[in-house]
Each structure stands twice: as structure tokens, then as C-alpha cells.
Amino acid sequence: MKLSSMTASHAVGKGTEPDTVFSILKEANAAIAKYGRGKVINASIGAIYDEEEKFATLSGVEDYFRRLPAGELMNYAPISGLSEFLAAAIAETFQGFQPADTYARAVATPGGTGGVRHVIYNYLDQGQKVLIPDWAWGPYRTIAAEHLRGVETYEMFDREFHFQLTSLMEKSEKLLKEQDNLVVIFNTPAHNPTGYSVTFAEWQQLLAFFQRCAADESKKIILLLDMAYLDYAGTAEETRGFMKLFAGLPENILVTIAYSMSKSYLIYGLRSGALIGLSSSAEVADEFFRVNSFSNRGVWSNGTRGAQRLLADVVKDPLLGNKIRAERAVYRDLLRKRAALFLQEAAEVDLPLMPYQSGFFITVPVANARVVAEKLMKELLFTVPLQKGIRLAICAVPTVKIPGMATKIKEALR
Ligand SMILES: Cc1ncc(COP(=O)(O)O)c(C=O)c1O
Numbered sequence: 422m423k424l425s426s427m428t429a430s431h432a433v434g435k436g437t438e439p440d441t442v443f444s445i446l447k448e449a450n451a452a453i454a455k456y457g458r459g460k461v462i463n464a465s466i467g468a469i470y471d472e473e474e475k476f477a478t479l480s481g482v483e484d485y486f487r488r489l490p491a492g493e494l495m496n497y498a499p500i501s502g503l504s505e506f507l508a509a510a511i512a513e514t515f516q517g518f519q520p521a522d523t524y525a526r527a528v529a530t531p532g533g534t535g536g537v538r539h540v541i542y543n544y545l546d547q548g549q550k551v552l553i554p555d556w557a558w559g560p561y562r563t564i565a566a567e568h569l570r571g572v573e574t575y576e577m578f579d580r581e582f583h584f585q586l587t588s589l590m591e592k593s594e595k596l597l598k599e600q601d602n603l604v605v606i607f608n609t610p611a612h613n614p615t616g617y618s619v620t621f622a623e624w625q626q627l628l629a630f631f632q633r634c635a636a637d638e639s640k641k642i643i644l645l646l647d648m649a650y651l652d653y654a655g656t657a658e659e660t661r662g663f664m665k666l667f668a669g670l671p672e673n674i675l676v677t678i679a680y681s682m683s684k685s686y687l688i689y690g691l692r693s694g695a696l697i698g699l700s701s702s703a704e705v706a707d708e709f710f711r712v713n714s715f716s717n718r719g720v721w722s723n724g725t726r727g728a729q730r731l732l733a734d735v736v737k738d739p740l741l742g743n744k745i746r747a748e749r750a751v752y753r754d755l756l757r758k759r760a761a762l763f764l765q766e767a768a769e770v771d772l773p774l775m776p777y778q779s780g781f782f783i784t785v786p787v788a789n790a791r792v793v794a795e796k797l798m799k800e801l802l803f804t805v806p807l808q809k810g811i812r813l814a815i816c817a818v819p820t821v822k823i824p825g826m827a828t829k830i831k832e833a834l835r
Contacts (some may be wrong), residue, residue, distance in 0.1 A: 449803035466814040481744040501714040503530025506729035507538040509736040510695035518661040520668035524706035528713040529724035536679030610654035611780025614812040624663040652685040658683035672702040688770030693728030766827035790821040
């Protein structure tokens, strides 16, 4: 007998495609070992590397962990998260911009990924589809597939790279004809991979639209704001001001926010974040807490206690909070500086770019992304090929290596 698979039918074929980012990272590391770090530009991984190309940390965070007693660092946390952490996650997410007359509840999750998982699983039925843009973080598809949910996409930008609200609205209406629950993911501010942030005016139009959809009370509309890059995109007002618009939404619109500590505290591997639910109804918010706490127990049990304690203390202790915020601002400025250099050269050599505003990534739209990425790899420039572009993680590239990158890409496009 020749067995082709031992798995249950839904798991057959899973994992045959390797994770793009991590396999390119492996190749970049092999090139570094062969040619030396100085010759290689590794623009693949979404983590900040400093100007010496070392993994960047916030020293306030690192010191905090090194001094934390073992019980706080290593013990279990409650299943839904330390209560002080949950309050801190809500405070950090809104920073004064929680809309009037809303109920906010939070559940600890392993990074933003955990929050995305809970929303896709708990707010869609098996076989239903989540709506995402055509330019999107790849794991949304993986998470949907893992949980036997589908994906529908809308075209995020028109030819002039303006956000296409009409495409999003058309696809929402289409889905609402097929299913009663509509889950729409927004990765904003500083969208991965384009660096775009949805504007205040666009949010006004979107919310007016979703309220029209919600007039049919048999429909349930769940917006998921994936805010992984929230703290690298501007002031509290610029990044969170639009949240005030979520006031007065009907009970059948639930706003959920995937808050992540990965980038904000540069602790990607400690796996900490929170899923926040925001509703005009206390019952919907309570249900959100209950359902997602249950899922915590059923999927990963508890979160990382030390990281939860850190956030609780950041909010409580102004000295600690100010130190960390000041250090983060240095990296925010560094990202801006790197991006500005790249954007300037791209303009000079007439290299088209997606509408970057802020964040860890800049993307070049190209039709044959794999071919271009492979050409660049031969030149020891490691980028991530997407369906319609190549993504550059400027977060990982020291400033001295940026001059010449845009020219190299322009040449690879010829
Ligand atoms: C768009 C987007 N969403 C969510 C995440 C989640 O990261 P984490 O689970 O580490 O918070 C990432 C990380 O790369 C991301 O780029």
C-alpha cells in the first residue's frame, strides 16, 4: 500500500507552499554567510534592524524584562489576560480617542495574529468569506484556510493609487447577499505592504456605508482593524483620531481591533497583544469577551505573562512609559529617514511605488514579481515577491545601504 496522506481530509495538502518571507530570509542569511554582511541587502523581514544591522530593541523594554521577578516573567497569566493588562491594552489602543458611549472589552492574544484568528473564526461560519484587499498581509489567507473560511478580495487602489472605496463597497454588498455575517479587515495605519493609511474622510464614507448595510437587522457587520504598525505612523491624533467616528454605531456593527505589542515594543517573539471589541451594546461587548476568552482556552490557553505585565506597568509608570516612548520615537524617525532616502531616489529614477506614507515596508508594483525578485536576489538584494509587487522591508535595511537600491530595482525591471 502506498499511503498518500495520513491527515484528515481538510488538512491534505497543507504546508506544501513554504512561507515566502521566512524562506527568503533563509536565502538572505545563506548569502550573508557566503559573501559577507556588507555585500548583502536583506530587505525581507519585518523587524527593525539598527544602523549596525543588529536586531533592534528598546533598552527600556529589555532592562524591564531582565529585572522582572521569575513569577511575573514565567508564571501563567489568567486565560483572558491580566486584568491590568487588558485595561492597559484598551488605554494604549485608544489613547483618549475611544468613541463616546461605547463599551470596550479586551482579551489577551498572542500578537495581532491571535486577534485576527479569533475574529475570522468566531464571527464567520465555516465556508463563509472574510473581505480583505488585494494588497494584503499573506497570513490572512492562511488563517482563513486553517479555519475553513474563505477569502474575498477587493481592489484597494485605482490606477492613480487612490483607495477604491467603491470596490470595497461592491464586494461587501456581494458578500452580504451570500452570508449574514460580514467581516472586513483593515490594516491601518501604515498598511503592510504598501504603507498606506486610511484617511479620516475615507472612514466617514466607510462608516456611512456600513451603517446603510446594517439597516437590514438580519446582517451582522464586523470590522477588524489590524493595527500592528499603529505606533510608527504619527501622533496619537493622526493614528487614532478616526476612532471617534465609531460613536453611535448600531448594535449589529461590531468594531474589533487587533492590538499588537510585537512592533510597538519590538518584542515580536514574546507573542503578546490583545483583541479589543467595541460596541454600542454592553451585551455584544460582554459576549465578545466571553466567546474570545473561551477560544483562548481552546486554542493556546494563556498569553505571555511578562509581556502583559510590561504593558500594565508602562501605562501605570510614567518614567518607564516615557523612556520607552522616547526610544520608539528614535526608531520611528529612523524609518522616516530611510524611507525618505529611498523615495527620493525612486522619484529620480522614475521607479513607480505604491502610495507609501509610513511604516515598515515600501512596495514596488510589478507584474512579474517573482522574476524581478529573483533577478534582485542575484544582485544580493533580498525582497519579498507578492502577487503584484515586490516588498522592501526598509525597517531592516541600514541607511547606508539604501542609496542605489531604487536604481537597482529600476534596472531589474528593464
Ligand atoms: C499586517 C500585519 N498584521 C498583523 C501582524 C501580526 O504580527 P504579530 O502577531 O506578531 O502581532 C503583522 C506582522 O507582521 C502584520 O504585518
